[in-house]
Amino acid sequence: MIKNIIYLLLITLVLSSCSTTKYLRPGEKLYTGHKVKLEDKDIKNNESNALNADLTGLLRPKPNASILGLRVKLWIYYKTYTTKTKGFKHWLNTKFGEPPVLVSAVDLEKNSNILQNRLQNKGYFQAMVSGDTIGKEKTARAEYTALPGPAYKIRSITFPKGSESLDTAIAGTANETILKVGDNYDLDVIKTERLRIDARLKEKGFYYFAPEDIIARVDSTITGHQVDIFVAVKPETAERDRRIYTINKLYVYPSYTLQDTSLYLDKAVPYRWYNVVEKRKNKSIRPMAFKNTVLMHPGDVYNRTSHNNSLNRFVNLGPYKFVKNRFDPVDSDSSKLDVFYFLTPQKRKSIQVEVLGRTNSANFTGTQVNLNWRNRNTFKGAELLTLTLFGSSDVQISGQNGGFNVYQVGGQMRLTWPRFIAPFNIKSDNAYIPHTNLTLGYTLINRTQLYTLNSFNGSFGYEWKENIRKTHELNLINVTYVNPVNVTQLYRDSIQSSNNPALQHVIDRQFTIGPSYGFTYTNTAENYRTNTLYYNGRVGLSGNLYGLITGADTLAGKVKKLFGTPFNQYIKLENDFRFYHKTGLNSSIATRLLVGVGLPYGNSTVMPYSQQFFIGGSNSLRGFRARSIGPGSYYAGNTIATDGFLPDQAGDIRIEANIEYRPKLFSIVRGAVFIDAGNIWLMRGNAAQPGAAFGKSFLKEIAVDAGVGLRFDVTVLVLRTDLGFPIRKPWLPDGDRWVLNKIDFGSAGWRKENLVFNLAIGYPF
Structure with a gap:
């Protein structure tokens, strides 16, 4: 039945695609595409393919979009x-x-001229x-x-040889040139070379210099299809473009508005190496808040890196919504620059309410309300204080058992300083502000008729970016204390009857204390790349130093306590590798x-439940x-059907x-076809969970699923199904674990047992 429907849909699509031409007027012909033929056997295959793709991309117009040869969008246009107008x-x-x-x-002559010009620019x-x-009809x-003819190659490159500081600076970059003897002449490469030279000169004080000040003269009259390139400064280049500039004075305006027309230099208050200008007597922020953002100093030779890094740090300083930067020469004949940073504040305090809904595959439907209050300048040093109150409920609205609902309430305080808070100086002068974070939180979790958990947590540490790709997070201390109360006899009886250690771990008293470190590498923001990577690695420790000092060893009967509670001792390693291919x-x-x-040892024989891994x-x-x-x-077993508990x-x-194919279907709709595989294991086996220990046969214990999905990308968020x-x-018994032959979408029983619907926000990875 389903196969017949699929065949019918495919036939309908094919017929629909073929029928799009019937709407054309007499004499009209549908444009189906273009092709470029390069007739030159001397061009290597790889170069020919790249050149052909480059030329083809210049042709206009583009034909109607098609999917597997079917012009679906054109068919929709005619049918609707x-x-x-509405x-x-x-x-x-x-x-x-x-x-x-x-x-x-299609303008054949115009397209031909465009292709010819492109080939000439390529040598x-x-x-x-x-x-x-x-x-056709x-x-x-x-x-x-296209008849390219011979490619002209670079025979020599000559840089300026004059004694002027500008000529000397340009000649000093010659060893970094991207122009290479023997390469084909390429106008795009010459333009990129001008940008390279400009970037290097900006690091050497040439603030007003521009790429347009450089000319590359090309001599193509020599024999052998070769060219000589002469890099030079245009004679008409302005005097200020030829001058090296140094920094004179720096001014920061922390309460600037667009209505301000005066510089108020009479109100400038010097602090360290910069000046803070406040129009009002009451300071909006302490001057020391900018010592990690103003990276240039009086007397420094101007360089673009410090310029951009300072500006980026101001932009990411929490209290401000707009940042404007200006460099002014002290006078027309001066080689000194005054630097101005105009900062427009945003509202210091804000409050936000979030209402979230969720469902899970255990027939639980939930809501969560978050109340977030922020102060972006708490101690007038650009510190960010975030106070969060939250409450949630997960209610089982269907199934054989009900009443085991989950309710959570709690709060969190997070204080972030835009600098390192440490007893010694830590230098940081890149484009990213380092942060020191202090977090304190409490959560009460109530499973009605079962148990209540009081969870306290706190952390102190640092977060900083090494560069645009690398981020580090070091928590000097993480503390978590979970105290179970009001555990009912019903739950204890369930532990005994099911013989499931996972249920016991949920209500174990937990005390973890130790450091953690995380490292992230990603280039996924570089959209021009065909292949991008993401990696996140984390290591977490608990009780290691204290366990070493006290000689904790549970297996030897030496269980040690901290504040009256046995502390957890373990090492936990996590790795997340992602690869994206366009x-x-x-x-x-x-x-x-x-x-x-996760490796428990010393004072622990098992990982604390909150630190264990789960899957699905x-x-x-x-x-x-x-x-x-x-x-x-x-x-x-099917714990949901037997006792109403969530699987744990x-x-x-x-x-x-995981692997997922993500095609774009329509403007805001993307599809997905995916396969997931994996499992979890215990480090040490136990009689209550046969087959749970990790061993040589772990590959035979891999779970695999497949499925399809839709993603609705509305910019603000991505709704995923x-x-x-x-x-x-x-x-299942070994040999029966693959269940492909048992798939039966037409069976209501199979669908109920096997189909899992997921509704979520954002991509899974």
Whole structure:
């Protein structure tokens, strides 16, 4: 039945695509595309392919978009066409449709000239291009024939040899030139070389110099299809462009408004190496707040790096919404610059209310309300204080059992200083402000009829960016204390009857104390790249120093306590690798590998429940319910059906891999086809969970799922829906774990047992 429907849909699409030409007027032909033929056997294949792609990208107009040869957007345009300027049909037509591109819109002569000019700019000075159309009854395409001729190569590059400081500075960059003897002449490379020279001169004090001040003279009259390039300063270059500038005075305006027309230099108050100008008597911020943002000093030779880094630090200083920077020469004949930073404050205090909704695959529906209050200049040093109050509820609205609802209330205080708070000086002069963070929080978790948990947490540490790709996070101390209260007999009886250690771990008293370090590398913001990477690695320690001092050893009966509670002792390592590959302008493949290990020792025989790994759910294996898989081949049974509890399977080791294809379907709609695989394991086995320990056969215990999804990207957020189902169940007997042959979308029983719907915000990775 389903196969027949799929075949019918495919046939309908094909017929629909073919029928788009029937709407054309007599004499009109649909433009189906273009092709460029390079007729030169001397060009290598890889160079020819790159050149062909470059030339093809210049041609206009583009033909109607197609998917697998089907012009779906054009078909939608015709089917929803209306003369009305509003309404649902008009919206469909303009949002998802695309008007026909006709061959009459193609200007062969103009395109040929564009291609010829491009070839000449690439060093093919004798290039010739012609174009023609090849048509059928209702369609036509364009074909361009290019005769590049010989490629002119660079024979020599000469830099200025004058004694002027500007000539000397340019000549000093010659060893870094991107122009290479033997390379093809390329106008784009010459333009890039001018930008390179300009960037280097900006580091040497030439504030007013511009790339347009450089000329590259090309002599192509020599024999052998070669050119000589002479890099020089244009004779008409202004005197100020030739001058090296130094910094004179620096002024910071922390309460600037767009209405201000005066510089108020009479109100300037010197502090260290810069001046702070306040119009009012009451200071809006302490002058010391800028000592980590003003990176230039009087007497310094101007350089663009310090200029940009200072500006970037001001922009990221919390109290300000706008930052304007200006450099003024002291007088017309001076080689000194006064520097001005005009800072427009935003509201110091703000309050925000967030209301969130969520569902999970255990038939629980929840809401959460967050109340966030911020003070962006708490102690007049650009400190950010965030106070958060939150409350949430997860209610089981269907299923065989109800009443085991989850309620949470709590609060958190986070104070962030825009600098390192340390007993010694830590120098930081890149574009990014380092931060010191102090966090304190409390959460009360109540599972009605089961238990209540009081959770206290705190941390103190640092976060800083090494550069645009690398971020470090070092917490000198993390403290978590979880104290269970009001554990009911019902829950204790369930632990005994199910013989499930995971249920006991939930109500264990937990005390963790220790440092952590995290490192992130990413170039995903560099959208021009075909391949991008993301890596996050973390190491967390608890009780290590105190355990060493006290000689804690649970296995030897030496259980040690801190403040009357046994402390957790472990090492935890986490790795998150991601790789993204663009398969086209509107499609990509995303992959992820997660590897984590937690090793309890000394004062602990098991990892604390809050620090263990789990798998499944909307951001993990989407064909399985959250926390329902593992450890290993162990199966706890359908806990939801038997006792109404959420599944709580956790482990000490986690291995997970994901791959997802993400095509763009419409303007705000992206599709997804995914496969997830992974599992969790215990470091040490126990009789209550057979098959849970990590061993040589771990690959046989991998769970696998597949599915499809939609992503609605409305810029502010991405709403994600995924529908997944298992294709390998590790708890089944070895040899029966692959369940591909049991997939039956037509069976209501199979769908109820296997289909998992996930609704979430943002991409899974």
